[in-house]
Amino acid sequence: MSDTVLDRWTAVRDAVARAARDVERDPATVTLIAVSKTYGEAEIEPVIHAGQRQFGENRVQEAKGKWPALRARHPDVILHLIGPLQSNKAADAVALFDCIHTVDRPKIAHALAEEMRRQARHLPVFVQVNTGAEPQKAGVLPADADSFIPLCRETLGLRVEGLMCIPPVEDPPSAHFALLSQIAKRHGLKALSMGMSGDFAAAIQMGATHVRIGSAIFGARS
Numbered sequence: 001m002s003d004t005v006l007d008r009w010t011a012v013r014d015a016v017a018r019a020a021r022d023v024e025r026d027p028a029t030v031t032l033i034a035v036s037k038t039y040g041e042a043e044i045e046p047v048i049h050a051g052q053r054q055f056g057e058n059r060v061q062e063a064k065g066k067w068p069a070l071r072a073r074h075p076d077v078i079l080h081l082i083g084p085l086q087s088n089k090a091a092d093a094v095a096l097f098d099c100i101h102t103v104d105r106p107k108i109a110h111a112l113a114e115e116m117r118r119q120a121r122h123l124p125v126f127v128q129v130n131t132g133a134e135p136q137k138a139g140v141l142p143a144d145a146d147s148f149i150p151l152c153r154e155t156l157g158l159r160v161e162g163l164m165c166i167p168p169v170e171d172p173p174s175a176h177f178a179l180l181s182q183i184a185k186r187h188g189l190k191a192l193s194m195g196m197s198g199d200f201a202a203a204i205q206m207g208a209t210h211v212r213i214g215s216a217i218f219g220a221r222s
Ligand SMILES: *Cc1c(COP(=O)(O)O)cnc(C)c1O
Pocket: 035, 037, 058, 082, 083, 166, 196, 197, 198, 212, 213, 214, 215, 216
C-alpha cells in the first residue's frame, strides 16, 4: 500500500522507469517533474530529501511564495513553470524558474525574450501546443506551430528545447502525444513535455522526455 507522499513518489518513480524499459528506452531519458502546486513545504521537503530534484508549479505567484525558502536550503532544485503565463509576470517567471513549458503566443514569447536578455538568464523553454484545438485551453494551434516555433527560435533567439501539450480530458491521449511528437520532429526538437498522473505511461511510450506528475505523488488536490 502506498499512502504517504514518499511511498507514492517512490512508486511513481519506479513506474516511470518501468514504462521506459517497457518500450526499450533508457529510464534516464525521462525526467520526472513532481508537480507540487497547491502543496506546501511540509509535503515538498521530504520528496526533496528522498532525491527528487525537478519540480513543477503552475502559478508564478504561488511559486514565489514558497520556493525561495525551499531553494535556499536546496539550491540544486530545478523549477519548471508548467502553467499559463501572462506578460506582466514574465520578469518574475524568468527570475524564479529554470525552465518554462508554456510559451504559446507571440506576446509572451517577446516578453520572455526581452526579460531573459535583461536578466541575462537564457532559460530553456517549451512551446505549448493546443493539440486538441480546445478554445478554453492555452497553447498555439497545431496549424500555427510551424510559424510560431521559428519565430521563437530564430527571430527571438529563445532556447526552444521541445514541445508541451495537455490532451483534452475526454480524448484518448495517444493521438495527441503522436501529433506533438510529429510537430517536434519536423522542427528537429528533441524534448517532449507530455504525460501526467493518468497518462504518463502512454506518453513515455510515445516518446515523452518530461512527464509532469502531481496528484499521483502528492495526492488529490482540493
Ligand atoms: C497540474 C498539472 C499537471 C499534473 O497533473 P496531475 O494529474 O495531478 O498529475 C501536469 N501538467 C500541468 C500543466 C498541470 O497544470
